[in-house]
Every structure is written in C-alpha cells, then in structure tokens.
Amino acid sequence: MIEFKNVSKTFAGQQKNKHVKAVENVSLNVADGEIYGVMGYSGAGKSTLIRMINGLEKPSSGQVIVNGESVADLSKPDLLKLRRKIGMIFQSYNLLVTANVFQNIVLPLTLEGIDKTEATQRAEKYLKIVDLWEKRDSFPAQLSGGQRQRVAVARALAHEPKILLSDEATSALDPETTESILSLLLKINQELGITIFLITHEMEVIQRICDRVAVLDQGVIVEEGNVVDVFTKPQQEITKRFAGVSDTLGVPRDILAPYQETKQLVSLQFVGDSANNPLLSQLQEKFKITPDILAGSMGYMKREPYGRLLVYLKTDDRSQYEAALQYIRDQNVHVEEVEV
Ligand SMILES: Nc1ncnc2c1ncn2[C@@H]1O[C@H](COP(=O)(O)OP(=O)(O)OP(=O)(O)O)[C@@H](O)[C@H]1O
Known part of the structure; x- marks a missing residue:
C-alpha cells in the first residue's frame, strides 16, 4: 500500500554547500491494513519521511509509491485526489478554533465539494465513532487535549481515507489519554x-499498537521488523536504548552492584502465553534457585501480554544456574544477563 524505494531527501543547509541529509536510502513496505511505526529521536528524519507519503515533500532520489502510484510523479489534480484518501493527525491537532466540533468536521468536507446532507451524516457517524457526539456544539478551547485529538481523528476519518498518517499524535498527552487515543x-x-x-x-x-516498526537514526533505517522481535531481540544500540533492554528497569546501579559479583543478574522478557507461566517457582523447584525479584513491569505489546523482570538468580551452584538459563530459554522467555 505504501512503498519507499531507496528514498533519500537532502535539504539545502543555511550555509552555502552545506546540505542536510534528512533521509538516506530508505526502503520499506507497508501492507494494506497494517499499523506501521517509525521510531526515532528528534531530528532523525521522521517528519520528512511521513511528509513524502502525501507529497508535502518530494524525494531527492528514489520513489514513494502509494496505491501503486509514484507520489512525486502525480499531476496536481491526481495529488489532490490522493491526499483525500490519506488522512493526517498531528501533535498540535490543527483544529479551527473559531468553529465548534461539528463545524470542524463539516466545513472541510463541504470545501471539498461534498454536499451538506452527506457532510452532516458523516460528521454524526464519525463523531459517534470517536465518542464525542455529546460535545458537538463545544469549541476546541472547551475541550481537553484528548478530546481535541478525537475531533482531529473524526475530521480525518470523515474524508473516508484508506490511510491515516499520525505525526506524533499522542506526544502532548498524558499516559492515560495517550492510551485512550491509541x-x-x-x-x-x-x-x-x-x-x-x-x-x-x-x-x-x-509497542501498544504497531505490527511492524522501523528505527530511524540520522535518516537511516538501522533496524526493521515485527514489533515483538525488534523489542525482545534488539540488534542496534539505539534500539536497545529505546527498548531499555540492557537497562535495569530503572533500578539505580549502586543498588544492583552487590548482585553483580556473581554475575547472576538477569532480565527476563515474557510475551504472550509465556507471560502466564509460573516460571520463577519452577526455577525454585527444578534448580533449587531462589529468585530475588528486583524490578518488574507488565503491560501489552499490541494485544499480547508483555512482562519484564529484573531478577537475581541466587545459587552457589554455577551449573544449576546455567541449566536454569537454558530452561528459561526453552520456555520461550527471552533472557539476558545484565551488566551493571
Ligand atoms: N525544510 C527544511 N530545510 C532544511 N532542513 C530541514 C528541513 N526540514 C527538515 N530539515 C532537517 O532535516 C533533519 C530531519 O528533520 P525531521 O524534522 O524530518 O526530523 P524528525 O525526526 O521529525 O524530528 P522532530 O521529532 O524533532 O520533528 C533535521 O536535521 C532538520 O533540521
């Protein structure tokens, strides 16, 4: 549905002959019906990348293909048609502040030439989908951040797009509101x-909603794949930083230092069914290991339960420890020894 083929984008810099390579040789494929995420720090090139999908930026080289058509080669009218099939939501919502919620949806539709009855029906339908029908007469200033983003989502959906682009849509929201938007x-x-x-x-x-992820670093995709694989077995340093895998789940290193002597401090990651196994009590039973839990978290990776634990595997018998590690791996639990 969306394909980047060896796409690069270079901007002229402020100084002469100084160019900024915002995106470099990116190739990726987004399938129909998928949720695809690009993750990167500020300045990595994410906005440039997303803006090439609806033709707000043109690649310096390579092609961005949407629904089989190269976006940069479209005529103006065809580009407009394509943009109608692509909705977009932003961190800053971009609502009309002088219009109420209902008008925020209806006005852009009528500007596009959709008749008033149809526009009104769509506004009702999509405001109900985002659960904001009761707020249809309110103005943006009277809404919370989460409600404003819901209006923006309804406005995007009202154009009945096939693709929705989301540019940091939850970055300004608190964790609970983020969860409701996700x-x-x-x-x-x-x-x-x-x-x-x-x-x-x-x-x-x-982690919460994407099927696949690409990690972007200085314009280059350094890692790409299924979200569970990328986060449980990150290959690149930057991905590890994002995933916090080599991390100690926030436990200060000086607290962990005494555990480090025996090198039996491990981080465990459970996904899906493995999250429900009583693994630690099995270690006790089978290997006479006393696990000390130092930190833990539990959540979801998409719909799958996903847990992490930082555990000290207490035993004087090194061979039992090694056998326990193997047993953990056999239970499909990802285990890594933690260096403090
Ligand atoms: N129009 C432009 N002219 C010149 N340089 C630009 C332009 N747009 C982006 N850049 C540069 O390209 C690089 C990537 O910027 P981009 O905004 O795509 O990154 P980002 O990952 O979206 O960052 P952020 O999360 O901070 O928005 C940066 O070095 C930026 O300064």
Whole structure:
C-alpha cells in the first residue's frame, strides 16, 4: 500500500554547500491494513519521511509509491485526489478554533465539494465513532487535549481515507489519554480497515499498537521488523536504548552492584502465553534457585501480554544456574544477563 524505494531527501543547509541529509536510502513496505511505526529521536528524519507519503515533500532520489502510484510523479489534480484518501493527525491537532466540533468536521468536507446532507451524516457517524457526539456544539478551547485529538481523528476519518498518517499524535498527552487515543487508533484500524503509518519518539506507542516498526537514526533505517522481535531481540544500540533492554528497569546501579559479583543478574522478557507461566517457582523447584525479584513491569505489546523482570538468580551452584538459563530459554522467555 505504501512503498519507499531507496528514498533519500537532502535539504539545502543555511550555509552555502552545506546540505542536510534528512533521509538516506530508505526502503520499506507497508501492507494494506497494517499499523506501521517509525521510531526515532528528534531530528532523525521522521517528519520528512511521513511528509513524502502525501507529497508535502518530494524525494531527492528514489520513489514513494502509494496505491501503486509514484507520489512525486502525480499531476496536481491526481495529488489532490490522493491526499483525500490519506488522512493526517498531528501533535498540535490543527483544529479551527473559531468553529465548534461539528463545524470542524463539516466545513472541510463541504470545501471539498461534498454536499451538506452527506457532510452532516458523516460528521454524526464519525463523531459517534470517536465518542464525542455529546460535545458537538463545544469549541476546541472547551475541550481537553484528548478530546481535541478525537475531533482531529473524526475530521480525518470523515474524508473516508484508506490511510491515516499520525505525526506524533499522542506526544502532548498524558499516559492515560495517550492510551485512550491509541485504543481508538487500534479500533479504527480493525473496524474500518484503515492502514496506519505513524511516527513517534515514544516506544510505548509502537509497542501498544504497531505490527511492524522501523528505527530511524540520522535518516537511516538501522533496524526493521515485527514489533515483538525488534523489542525482545534488539540488534542496534539505539534500539536497545529505546527498548531499555540492557537497562535495569530503572533500578539505580549502586543498588544492583552487590548482585553483580556473581554475575547472576538477569532480565527476563515474557510475551504472550509465556507471560502466564509460573516460571520463577519452577526455577525454585527444578534448580533449587531462589529468585530475588528486583524490578518488574507488565503491560501489552499490541494485544499480547508483555512482562519484564529484573531478577537475581541466587545459587552457589554455577551449573544449576546455567541449566536454569537454558530452561528459561526453552520456555520461550527471552533472557539476558545484565551488566551493571
Ligand atoms: N525544510 C527544511 N530545510 C532544511 N532542513 C530541514 C528541513 N526540514 C527538515 N530539515 C532537517 O532535516 C533533519 C530531519 O528533520 P525531521 O524534522 O524530518 O526530523 P524528525 O525526526 O521529525 O524530528 P522532530 O521529532 O524533532 O520533528 C533535521 O536535521 C532538520 O533540521
């Protein structure tokens, strides 16, 4: 549905002959119905990348192909048609402040030439989907950040797009509101079949809703794949930083130092069914190991339960320890020894 073929984008810099390579030789494929996330720190090139999908930026080389058509080669009218099939939401919502919620949806539709009855019906339908029908007469200033983003989502959906682009849509929201917007995006993807392409610097966003992820560093994709694989077995340093795998789940290193002597401090990651296994009590039973839990977290990776634990595997018998590690791996739990 969306394909980047060896795409690079270079901007002229402020000084003569100083060019900025915002995106470099990016190739990726987003399938119909997928939620695809691009993650990277500020300045990595995420905005440039997403803006090439709806032709707001043109590649310096390579091609961005949407629905089989090269975006940069489209005529003006065809580009406009394509943009109608692509909705976009932003961190800053971009609502009309002088219009109420209902008008915020209806006005852009009528400007596009859709008749008033149809526009009104769509506004009602999509405001109900985002659960804001009761707020239809309110103005943006009277809404919370999460509600404003819901209006923006309804406005995008009212154009009945096949693709929704999300540019840091939850970055300005608190964790609870972020969760409600992310579950809305999941619902839209599943119930309306809309393909979602999002950019973010928040790992939680990727983990919660994306099927696949690309990690962008200085314009280059350094790692790409299924979200569970990328986060449980990150290859690149930057991905590890995002995933916090080599991390100690926030436990200060001086607290961990005494555990480090025996080198039996491990981090465990459980996904899906393995999250429900009583693994630690099995270690005790089978290997006479006393696990000391130093930190832990539990959440979801998309719909799968996902847990992490930082555990000290207490035993004087090194061979039992090694056997326990193997046993943990056999239970499909990802285990890594932690260096403090
Ligand atoms: N129009 C432009 N002219 C010159 N340089 C630009 C332009 N747009 C982006 N850049 C540069 O390209 C690089 C990538 O910027 P981009 O905005 O795509 O990154 P980003 O990952 O979206 O960052 P952020 O999360 O901070 O928005 C940066 O070095 C930026 O300064």
